[in-house]
Amino acid sequence: MSLTLLTGSEAAAYGAMLARIEVLAYYPITPAFPAMERMNKFIEDGEMNTRFIRAEGDHSALAAALGASLAGSRTFTVTNSQGLLYMTEVAYHTAGLRQPVVMAVANRALSAPHSRFPEQGDAISQDASGWIQLFCENNQEVLDTILQAFKVGETCRLPVMVNYEGYIQSHTQEEVDVPQLAKVDAFLPFTRVSALDINNPQGINTVTSPDLYMDYKYHQNDAMSQALEVINNVAAEFSRDFGRDWSGVIEGYRMDDADHALVTMGSTVSDGRIVIDALRAEGKKAGLVKIRSFRPFPAAAMRAMLKKVQYVTVIDKNIVFGSGGALGNETKAALYGHLSIPVKNYICGLGGRDFRPDELKQVMALSEERAKQTTEYEWFGL
Amino acid sequence: MRKGGELVKMTLKDLPQQDLFGPGNAGCRGCGAAIAGRQAMKVLGARTIITMPASCMATLSGLNQKTAWSIPFYHTLFEIAPAVSSGIRASLEAQGIKDVNVVSWAGDAGTADIGFQSLSGAAERNDNIIHVCYDNEMYMNTGGQSGSQTPIYAMTSNQQKGKRTGKKDMLKIMVAHDVGYVASATISHPLDLAEKFKKAAAHDGFSYIHIMAPCYRGWNIPTDQSVATARKAVESGFWELYEVVDGKKTRTHEPSFIPVSEYLMSQGRFKNLSTEQVKEIQDAVNSHFGRKEAK
Numbered sequence A: 001m002s003l004t005l006l007t008g009s010e011a012a013a014y015g016a017m018l019a020r021i022e023v024l025a026y027y028p029i030t031p032a033f034p035a036m037e038r039m040n041k042f043i044e045d046g047e048m049n050t051r052f053i054r055a056e057g058d059h060s061a062l063a064a065a066l067g068a069s070l071a072g073s074r075t076f077t078v079t080n081s082q083g084l085l086y087m088t089e090v091a092y093h094t095a096g097l098r099q100p101v102v103m104a105v106a107n108r109a110l111s112a113p114h115s116r117f118p119e120q121g122d123a124i125s126q127d128a129s130g131w132i133q134l135f136c137e138n139n140q141e142v143l144d145t146i147l148q149a150f151k152v153g154e155t156c157r158l159p160v161m162v163n164y165e166g167y168i169q170s171h172t173q174e175e176v177d178v179p180q181l182a183k184v185d186a187f188l189p190f191t192r193v194s195a196l197d198i199n200n201p202q203g204i205n206t207v208t209s210p211d212l213y214m215d216y217k218y219h220q221n222d223a224m225s226q227a228l229e230v231i232n233n234v235a236a237e238f239s240r241d242f243g244r245d246w247s248g249v250i251e252g253y254r255m256d257d258a259d260h261a262l263v264t265m266g267s268t269v270s271d272g273r274i275v276i277d278a279l280r281a282e283g284k285k286a287g288l289v290k291i292r293s294f295r296p297f298p299a300a301a302m303r304a305m306l307k308k309v310q311y312v313t314v315i316d317k318n319i320v321f322g323s324g325g326a327l328g329n330e331t332k333a334a335l336y337g338h339l340s341i342p343v344k345n346y347i348c349g350l351g352g353r354d355f356r357p358d359e360l361k362q363v364m365a366l367s368e369e370r371a372k373q374t375t376e377y378e379w380f381g382l
Numbered sequence B: 001m002r003k004g005g006e007l008v009k010m011t012l013k014d015l016p017q018q019d020l021f022g023p024g025n026a027g028c029r030g031c032g033a034a035i036a037g038r039q040a041m042k043v044l045g046a047r048t049i050i051t052m053p054a055s056c057m058a059t060l061s062g063l064n065q066k067t068a069w070s071i072p073f074y075h076t077l078f079e080i081a082p083a084v085s086s087g088i089r090a091s092l093e094a095q096g097i098k099d100v101n102v103v104s105w106a107g108d109a110g111t112a113d114i115g116f117q118s119l120s121g122a123a124e125r126n127d128n129i130i131h132v133c134y135d136n137e138m139y140m141n142t143g144g145q146s147g148s149q150t151p152i153y154a155m156t157s158n159q160q161k162g163k164r165t166g167k168k169d170m171l172k173i174m175v176a177h178d179v180g181y182v183a184s185a186t187i188s189h190p191l192d193l194a195e196k197f198k199k200a201a202a203h204d205g206f207s208y209i210h211i212m213a214p215c216y217r218g219w220n221i222p223t224d225q226s227v228a229t230a231r232k233a234v235e236s237g238f239w240e241l242y243e244v245v246d247g248k249k250t251r252t253h254e255p256s257f258i259p260v261s262e263y264l265m266s267q268g269r270f271k272n273l274s275t276e277q278v279k280e281i282q283d284a285v286n287s288h289f290g291r292k293e294a295k
């Protein structure tokens, strides 16, 4: 194992390089652009045999990646915030066409007001798009998850977003083990599927009448449901081959005898581990539930994990206006009718507002204090 | 065509009998766009992948599991046909697949309006694709609204008193992109159209072909007059047939200069034109061709 200091952006670029993507298309945006430039350097240095499409906009970037995927290539793109919003139409279309494009998203707050700082609202805006959405807690997980994403996407014929937060992850160096290419090749073989094939002409996306449309959507959703198991299997395979276990769709940390569960995703998970350890040292029975797959959402697995707890605190770095935090809402929906535990949902760290481990600890204390209050969600750190 | 080293003009006999597009399409009677597609495919041939944004042509191209194309056909989102074509070309290159035409085929909105950004991007990158605009000068798939390709004074469903601004010159705009091959064409001159597709297919880089494709509904003409109307557009000088190869423009057909009114007044969409407005259009044609006055 050879450890290198890599930013999240570099880790994403290494992931794409090791996955031997054939076509790369993107449109620059902050804070995703260092990942893009790193891949161009790999291409220019001959370390990556990849065709690069210098798209004139994010919408076209995903369209070009989609075209290449339909023609049979493994393709990749990177974006965030406004770029992701601009891509939205193509994102839904890509999922409907069942193309396993992989996209890295360096999560950033959405305008207005203009912000270039971290937040997960951009990814949440795509929660009904039909993309598998995986969230990473550190840079090693970014690299490893990109490799897994191709395998998951190509198995389920679904596109996959790999999320890491802008700056907190995209611009922060951490020790990362870059796996050997030969090992990645063995883990991630490529089987070409060409929907647009000159030797087997087909009409793609013809006008679809009510007698078929709904059935296509049923199958698309079914593939999403099945992805839960595929993500778990791929993570297990990865752990066998590379010795790193990212535990699939969900992970429980010190949850066995926990009576208070902290539920979150992304970089807050690594802070969460520190906080849980501290609380345990104080004799408190606290545990952490890391959501790695927000889409598909592992509702049943979450229920199983939260069965014995008294308190649930959900941290959301996003706000669904007029409704609450996206993860809070999912958690409540997963528990409803099965378990009657109060779920406290906190909106934290929007638009890059600092949210430190000591504050996370405060929120958990607050959550226990107010467990009986029926507020739908609260803002922390205003 | 080349015969014994000499360049010989193609004849209809040189075009294959087989239709790679057409059978089973759901176009209206006399659909100019469908005629253009049929003519172009005679030259492009079976090793062609076609992408087509939201439009009449995409809608008439297939329903559910049926397609009117015998080649790979992909109905794209409205704005992205050139961008997906760039992606397809990149993938074919990565796979080492050669001798395939990658064609984005869009209506005038999918080309000049909502599709303009991705078109301009692909042209500037000089990606090896052919973009075709079939131009019925309106948004027919949504009922016939005005767009940038609607000519001045034409009545449309949302400008019932006629459009007040002129047609954006897409051919000039594409020439300004400094691409290797740009041409205008129309369905009344199939051999001229065929020659142009041949050149575009042979060109290694971005090509643009803009086809005037009359639409009986939008233009308010009898269904059997699409081809005749296109011919009037050409012979009056209203629609000039030309090509620009590496920046050099050549007219490919000399019009006989019938009065422009013969073209305009045969269509319901121009029926409200005043004598002055017709004269204004005639003057513009005269000045474009450097002629003193109409016959």
Ligand SMILES: Cc1ncc(C[n+]2csc(CCOP(=O)(O)OP(=O)(O)O)c2C)c(N)n1
Binding pocket: B033, B054, B055, B056, B057, B078, B079, B106, B107, B108, B109, B110, B111, B136, B137, B138, B139, B140, B141, B142, B147
């Ligand atoms: C993003 C988006 N906006 C609007 C539409 C609706 N729409 C579909 S086709 C069309 C007009 C197409 O016009 P044109 O490109 O000229 O082709 P035509 O139908 O006239 O042949 C419009 C407005 C759409 N499909 N997608």
